[in-house]
Amino acid sequence: MEKRKVLEVNNLNLELDKSKILTDFSFDLEKGEVLAVIGPNGCGKSSLAYTLMGLSGYEEKSGEIKLNDEKINGMPTNKIAERGMTLAWQEPARYEGVSVRKFLSLSLKSQGEEVNDQKLAEALEEVAIVPSKYLDRKIDDTLSGGERKRIELASILLMEPEVVILDEPDSGVDVVALNNISQVIKDFREKGTGVILITHNEEMLQMADRSILVCNGEILRKGEPEDISRYFKYECVPCEDENYQEHLEVSTFG
């Protein structure tokens, strides 16, 4: 697969209610690469995802976000999606009255593609969901969080994005679903989609090509997933520790 940067983030800063959430955040992502983002709860991982996607309320204070060499700062979320970056939420939304078929069709329509049940069925099968049982179901409380997660992943598969941000795809799913999600990440990689994988799960982390450890909105370390994981588990001090700054490491890549 050709080596090409699809996403570049330079010195990104985010403040919410005058609190620093992300500080001088810089990294890049190559085509078909899986970059894991780990860190304790509340360290800014999801805020990073929302800022990259240009969500309302998460407008960066400064810094640059480039998708395929195009600056996307300030673009509305749908324009960023049109340019090939999307997000799968930690807690996927429920849609009263919206069927799985309708939801998946929107992904095809937004790509200007013709909707047909065969394409929708293939995407559902890829996340191990039986199309005949689910296409007419509504995306509401009758579906579990794990089912909604997989349906959202199916919709993203249909979008064929350049970059996908997966915000804790492993949370709230059973072991079988976890295997399906792992397979989908492999599929993204094979298709050349760059993946930003926000996770706490050891197994998921091992799928990554590189990893970054986030603490208090800053990148504490970058490196091989195994090294970062080991550091996080055995050497990392709590973010609240006054000496945590000493653990900040000069980037060795990106």
Next chain:
Amino acid sequence: MMVDAYKEAGGDDVFADSDVAHIVLERDKVLGTNSVDGLEVEVKKQKKGMVAVKVTILKNYKISNPVHMCFGVLPEKGKQIIDMEVEVEKNASVEIMADCVFPNATEVVHEMEADIRVHEGGSYLYEENHFHGDEGGVKVLAKSNITLEKESEFKTIFNLRKGRIGEIDFDYESVVKEDAVLEMIARMQGYADDKIRIREAGDLIGKGSRGYLETKIALQEEAEAEVLNELTALADGAKGHVDCTEIIKDNAIARAVPIVDVRDPGAKVTHEAAIGSVDNTQLQTLMAHGLDEEEATDVIVQGMLNS
């Protein structure tokens, strides 16, 4: 012409089918009727613009196909008053699809006053679908008195299928006797200066009676809605639920007043009311799939209205 306007607006072509009973009324003119076994329909002009319609479903008859009633006013201006009486006799059942068509309205008034009695074991489903023009020049005033005898069932569903609401004022009163079931559902979307007022009231007077009132409204621009849902439980085992959801945008105003009145310790009535803007996670998820804000809002609102 009425049927053409109805079909053009998206209605089903059922009026040529001899197995489907129907009535077609344009203002006070009867344009067509067809009846089937077990169904009696009398239509009589009372005065200019006013028609009395009496519908009787005879004892033990189950009308298999929905009965279609097509009401409307075709010119830009006009008035239609319908005085409706419905008797569903013992153990009879019927499903009525009322299609109200006002495609060109700029100053149209449609008034309906209905007395409905569903006798013991009877069942009456009334689905009202409105097809309006884009001018909002329709005023719909509907008043119903409903009596549900022992073990009967009544369900009404209101949908605005096309165009702008204009002004709607519903006032439904019902009395629900032993083990009878009342269900009233209204779904609509208001734009511009549309005005919606809905009052639905049910007195659960019979032991084991049931009542369910559900209203879903989406408003934008300067539209306003007021929903007053009242359920009163007066007998042992009576149960009910009131559910009102309103989504607002722009300068729209929504009010919901659920009244739950329980006067028997063996009865139970619950209520839920939620008024707010479109859910942010829903909206942003769809935008992350490439839909702009308007398209995403439309998917969410239509989903809510169709649920």
